[in-house]
Amino acid sequence: MNERFAIRTKMSEKKRGFYPKHRDTSLDASPNFPIQETETLAFWAEDHTFQASVESREAGQDGSNEFVFYDGPPFANGLPHYGHLLTGYVKDIVGRYQTMRGRRVERRFGWDTHGLPAELEAERILGIEDKEQIEGPGGMGIEAFNQACRDSVLKYTKEWEEYVTRQARWVDFGNDYKTLDPTFMESVIWAFKTLYDKGLIYEGFKVLPYCWHDGTPLSNHELKMDDDIYQNRTDQTVTVGLRLRDTDEMVLIWTTTPWTLPSNLAVAVGEDIDYVRVTPTQGDLQGQTVILAQARLGAYEKELGENPRVSAPFKGSELIGKVYYPIFDYFEDAKAAAIADGTADQPGHVGPGSNAWTIIGADFVSTEDGTGLVHLAPAFGEDDMNVCALNQIGVVMPVDGDGVLTAEVADYAGKNVFEANRYIIADLRDQTGPVATRDARQRPYLVKAASYEHSYPHCWRCRKPLIYKAVSSWFVRVTEFRDRMVELNQQITWTPEHTKNGIFGNWLAGARDWSISRNRFWGSPIPVWKSDNPAYPRIDVYGSFEELERDFGVKIENLHRPFIDELTRPNPDDPSGKSMMRRVPEVLDCWFESGSMPYAQVHYPFENRDWFETHYPGDFIVEYIGQTRGWFYTLHVLATALFDRPAFLNCISHGIVLGDDGRKMSKSLRNYPDVNEVFDKYGADAMRWFLMSSPVVSGGNLIVTDKGIRDTVRQTILPVWNAYYFFTLYAGTCQKGAGYEAKLVDVFDAARVNALPMMDRYLLSAARQLFHDLRTELDNFHIPEACEHVRQFTEVLNNWYIRISRQRFWDEDPAAFDVLYTVLEALMRAMAPLLPLIAEEIWRGLTGERSVHLTDYPNWDDSVHDASLVDSMNEVRDVVSAAHALRKGANLRVRLPLNRLQVVAANPETLRDYTSLIASEVNVKSVEVLSVAESGLQSTQELTLNPKAFAPEVRKLTSALFQAQKSGQWHLDGDTVAFDKVELDGQPVHLTGEQFGLVTKVAAEPGTVADVLDSGTFVVLDTEVTEELEAEGYARDAIRAVQDARKNAGLDVADRIDLKLGVPAEKVAWVKTHESLIAGETLACSVEIKPSTGAEFEINVSKHA
Template identity: 65%
Template sequence: MQMFTSEMRGETPMADTADKTDETTDERTGAAFYPLHRPGQEVDPSPSFPAIEKDVLAYWKENDTFQASIDNRNEPCDEFVFYDGPPFANGLPHYGHLLTGYVKDAVGRFQTQKGRRVERRFGWDTHGLPAELEAQRLLGIDDVTEITRPGGIGIEKFNEECRTSVLRYTKEWEDYVTRQARWVDFDNDYKTLDPDYMESVLWAFKQLWDKGLAYQGYRVLPYCWHDRTPLSNHELKMDDDVYQDRQDNTVTVGLRLEEPLRQGAERPELVLIWTTTPWTLPSNVAIAVGPNVEYVTVHVEEDLDSPVAGQDVVIAVDLVGSYARELGEDPQVLATCTGADLVGRRYHPIFDYFDDAAHRAEGAAPGPNAWTIIAADFVTTSDGTGLVHMASAFGEDDMIACSGAGIETVVPVDDGGCLTEEIRDYAGLQVFEANKPIVADLRDGTGPLARRDENQRAVLVRQASYVHSYPHCWRCRKPLIYKAVSSWFVRVSAIRDRMVELNQNIDWYPGHIKDGIFGKWLAGARDWSISRNRFWGAPIPVWRSDDPRYPREDVYGSYAELERDFGVEVTDLHRPFIDTLVRPNPDDPTGRSMMRRIPDVLDCWFESGSMPFAQVHYPFENVEWFESHYPGDFIVEYIGQTRGWFYTLHVLATALFDRPAFTTCVSHGILLGSDGAKMSKSLRNYPDVAMVFDRDGADAMRWFLLSSPVVRGGNLVVTDRAIRDTVRQVLLPLWNTWYFFALYAGQADGGAGYVTRGVDLDDAGLFGARGRLHVMDRYILARTKDLAATVGAQMSAYDITGATATVREFLDLLTNWYLRTSRSRFTDADPTVSHPAFDTLATVLQVLMRVMAPLAPLVSEEIYRGLTGERSVHLTDWPELPAHVADSGLVTAMDGARDAVSATLSLRKAEKLRVRQPLRSLTVATTDPAGLAPFRSLIAAQVNVKEVRVLDAADAGYQVTEHLALNPRAFAPVVRRVTSRLFSAVKAGEWELTDDGDVRFDGVLVDGSPVVLEAEDGAFTLTSRVEVDDDSLAATMIGSGAFVVLDTALDEELEAEGWARDLIRLVQDERKAVGLHVGDRMEMTLTVPADKGAWTGAYLELIKSETGCASASVVAEPAAEEARAEVARARS
């Protein structure tokens, strides 16, 4: 017999608690009371959810409930593999961590209920720049050279501080994660600094090397001069605020050609270049033109107030007008040509830093092909001059184009972003600081410009302030530069097509990410820079000969390989210990050269991308386990990780295993502060997490976040009010239902109390049209079955937000329909009436708590245990009610009744008629009058009318008209030309509705065809209205052709009864004010205005009956303007 759907492991069923009266008896009254798990206590009508949650958390810890939920899913049950992306623990968790954690926890709890074993191993990201920057802060280090220079702190001490700092907040993290009711395994956590984890990372690198997918190259990369390290391209795309508006100076400079373009010209022309980075001008080595771009040579008038007055200037023809102030409004055109005609022309360098023989001999110059005009297909005329300044060390396109033209790269900027001694006039200046003096010298012809021959000297044509979106380091927030550096790369370009293919095997939520932001990123993915010239990280396991005459390169992928070659036991792969491993070069016959490790460490993204296999020390251990558990079933992070962790997981999975790393990915949106901006500690534009936990509880925050669009990839503004609304709209209605049940179950059976056994769901005779259960019970149980099925399907599809919406809709149905219409049955003295109601409500609550367990795990636990006395709702299976509980016909008819009631109550509100005021009649016109007719008395009671008529909408005698409202903003441009005519046609009624739901205007033509406005475009709104002629009638549509018509006329009889209902409410409020409880009898005195005395007397017995009054007296006072009630507990 299925009372409640059985638990998955035979926990004490609720039915067994019925005879345990010794545990559920209140010593004061002898009555059995809920909650069953707290004998002798009562359900608090004014709950403190934070206090309840803390009790539940303590219970879980004491009873090891989390581990029990895993242990009860023993082999050979199906496992659900979840990868927990490792956070840094050198700072406290923020809302983003909490949101991701809530999604992880909800999915894990649900999958456990569905019968799967879900290991939830926590991990820590411990290497990389975040750790180093924190260590620098703690050690007071501003410049990383303080670590390695003579007398500096040294790598060993610095890395020890890193090791300490990355684990500094682990206790706080555990406290936050535990408080949010997220179940994870901290005892068996993994850390990227663990020796086993690092060995797996080294193995991965060597595998890439062996496959030809790891190489060292020299490329222009985003470079942080503050942290002295390059960044990967994907790191610039992770967060929206990586790119920030920055104001810089742009300059247009004229460079003198060595030879004139035109035969017979007095002197060579000036070619104009434009740049937003003046500090790169000393490194200029070429000018790029578009081969097919049209250029023009113009003469600037002598008397024009311009730096190039009297000069001949070359510029793209499309951009001449942009320089009207400098070139004149209509300058004389001397010649035109294409970019191809300019290729090969030489010009005089702006500066003299690399053009002398000494530099050429030393190989420090760009070579003989420098200072030449070259062709490049990326040149456009969208801005600038159409001639592009090329500094090959500071632009990826520049380096590629210059290399193709045989121009060597020079890099006169050091690791700290300062100009080197080669740029002697500005040496030591940080690049951004160098902009001002460089521009000044160009303008005034001073400094290094003064050394140039006047006929060769560059000219500053224009200087302007320029606000543009510029990349900043996502760690230190300093502006980046692009700089040519030596780096190790993963050859992503070689596996790019396969990555795109494997992405099709991943289910993304939201779905557009697959072929959108992630798919497009994969399609254009570049080789991944994985080396960092830093200190704290997994070492790049490459050893090289220190003598280039005897080259050799060794790559290691395990401790065993290192110990084999170096003959020592390796216990720590961190610097500086790993750097002490040296050995003679086997390829050097002299025996003098040594094999030494290159100093770089791996990008921490490489380590986090190795997490699926490194956490289990694959391939050195757990080979069979990993092979059977890879790829993972589920991961989740915010959308920026499509360029971060999601991406690196996918790269390494493709390169190492030729399969995706995960099969399902939820990519949620970004949380914003209360002002709509990014959350900021300094601005304090978001509610304090700890304060929210203490005031509203973790379940309130969980529901607020999971029910929002952010889980579906949108952004969410976090405010105090929105979180508190969750308590008011969800948690309190749920708790009030539980309180209602516990209160009236305790008062049932004449005060003896009733401990329900629940509904026997296996008894088919209770259900169906002839079922023995009350129709309201059959209805709510049918809807409960639908709830479990719908939410189960939504959670299986990772539609968590949809699941919360479904639960909330059901909760509204339960509290505002089922309980409201069934209240009298719970207080009925006849057990054959009240017991089935209690059984039904208990069953519904039990199922509801199991459905809500992943979404509100703390409150659902408290209610479930109080209701059933069982160990935990989180040790139960997902509820599946028998098929015969379903009743689609009843659900459809009852929902129609609900719609009629809702529409009528809306009419009452619009007409300012309080619900306590009875009305004479209501007409409900529907397309299914036979289905709705049995619920006439139910509808009448809910809307407080004396009579309900149910008619067929087609024969009701009322006219329904369609009203069309246009939305011109959504019109197509061609339609906007006839907007006024469309409004005139609407006013005249000259339009028709098509079979597709669109609106057609035969009398308004565009290009010879009638205008058709499509519904999906939002170009119009169509509303139906019921036409009524009598002022005493009010009508509104319900939907699908149905409507209600309410008779709003009042007579004295109706007003008298309304007065009595108002008095009942007044007395009930007074009962509550003096502390009387349900079941307490009272005495009262009613003082009313004299003209209401007769009305009061006529309904006194009703008032007494409804308020539990033993005796009452009425005082009619002529001076009284309103009624007063005095109540007191009845004397025995």
């Protein structure tokens, strides 16, 4: 037994009766839920309940009864946070629910261990700032660095296990998988080779997002995963005049990346864009002629001065083919030499190309910003490279892998690209440095320099600003099967539904080839070996240990660098025997590994081939919405390419958890409650319900606040506990303290159910409806909707059934005990996936059996369902609720009786059997149920408008619509509202959906107040108060005061008392009139009423001897 539990047991009161059956002590009305949870967690650990829940479900023939769940692997080199908590709760709910529905659900935990996250953490620990400290001369070496990575990636596994266990998530840590496992990595290289053999992998030289800090390219999808990848950044922009060779004119270009100007090889114009020649008559440009787009003149008013001479516009096509002087002359000699030896335009030639520094046409040129002429540096822009290649313009690359300018641009060599900006701008402005060495006729001219704030991509791991850079990389040819990915997406059920053809579907439709190689160290290797002599080219691709061992003759035990790099062999295609086959240095993008998880975790195809092929696709996955460009995407890419199937059938893409200030959670801002503090203060179930009942599960965002979690306890967990406590209290004290052991009602016995009192039949029927609704919602992974059904039912249970039936429990009615017991037992089974800890505590307390999580999900049939009774009772509840709202609006307290309530319904017969119940609940002397005709009451509808929801073309008519609303010039037309006098395009305006609302009102007579229910039923309450009513109300106030006194005196609910009651002299007669009522309600054997000295009640209660 848990020590804390043992101590608490000694301090607790001995239980009365039979409940709780799993403890020797009575229940606390307000227990410490966190302590109670730790006791349950200790019990599960000692009992091996999780393992038993899995093993209790048969896998079925060929695993047909297994529910396959993919657990997206987290990194263990950092502590878990609220995002992991949220995802983990969804995973746990689905796993528990499917188990209780009879499926076998293995829940294998996984660890993501490779890639930049691991390397950056190792660099931080080791104090490494660049790759040279790893692989350069005097560096620590790849082997030592990768060992540091291995040590760091599993640093927090213990903390993760504790965290996941405390949140009451069941998962198998003992049979986990790691992406660094040799078996996992072998499946990964198998996938690479399979794609290569299909012609879906190639090596290319392309412009990619590039992290100069980490020295590696990124794939395009990595730039779209998180909202904060793009951050606002202020850079310097420049507008530079480039001098044409055949005229004295300058063309103006604009760029946000001045560091790319030394690499400029072309200028692009739009063939159909209108351009003008402008000759300023004043200012620094006076007398010079510049060319820019006509639409951009306004952006350069200051630089062009007042009243410049502007030519007639001409098309950009007239500029195509014109040649200009390079901004800098670093690469002019290289162009001349290549033209001279005939290599300028040969494939693979690195250099400016024969047509460098020429104006060309491009369809991406616009006039939205800049000058309408685009600076092209093919090494640093994807569009630049593509259009230049079509025009025999090459590539120059004066930037190294660390983002530093090279000796090719000597004046700026050694400077980081972002640092170089200010030096380049200064030289252009002051005509110094390399600009000064140019002939004045050829010099570029700085027309304008300005700060420019824009949204700029940053590395998703190190958070440094990225650059775009041409690099050699290995690619998956995604564009080859992109359309098939779109088709297979239609087989996936998404939550929220709009993800399918929205954010995910749109991303698939525009998917580009995926760069899968990284110039790093810690990861699965690119399994490609190349000849080191271009004269004898050969490429070998390996997809298994067996293939590697066959060719290299050594036992393969480690696929990591540097061990895999050491595998070399003579090139079989080299007759001289001198060239060697050497592995390319790159490793795989860790997203390739994550996307390989379904088959790599089971070492497919080397093991478990039959199991995998009959269990793929997986049934369910969940992660946050950003994974539509991450894990969801890479899973789908590889599943389509390898198996022509989706990787998963059902997916929840939940939203983002935000801090209490609405911003992203930040340790430095301290804008969120500490997870462990929440667990200790409110419990894991409270956090679970707070997250799972919110829109965040369905793709929205959620602000986490202490108050929100606290309200969960008050609004959901305590009401559930209160119902249980009520049952055990009355069942334990009845029959003179001997207690009553309740029996389950056979809900499949229609005769037995139909013989029960109306309220019992209603509760059983409402419970049956709840269980049906929960199965429907959870079958479709609609978790917040399931939570809402439970919340509504607890309202029925506590605030309707138990409150109305309280007298029956006082009277020790066995049927009441049996029905409440039956509903509570089944309710705990239904709630077990959603609130596993409190459901376990209550269910074991009710039954004394092993665990609610080893039971089946409740599935009551129609024997217990009376739809008409449920509908009628729900209408009664609505009537009572509306009447109470009318009371509150009229400042008439509930304990004050009123004379009459009128209920006007379209079908009054359905409510006439419930008039006494309504009268009792509303505290009125009489209830009349009438038809509309019998009542003589008339209703009117008032129209409200919501201009925020108007379409743009309708919004301009808002004033006219409000005028028509006030004058009543509108009518209902089906589900729309039509305005005959307000037209759009010659037709009356119609409003739909959220654009309008209707409020129904009833004209009440004097002395009454009225309201209209959503069903159309009217409720009219008589608000006149007579002295007789006031007297009875005062007596009921006295009853409440006595009940509070009983509680404060520590009396049991069944204890009889002797009561002495003092009231103001003028109220004595009122109280004496209702003495028997007071005695009956307070269990008073004797009542002594006397005048008091003050205005308050004076109460003395003593236990009757």
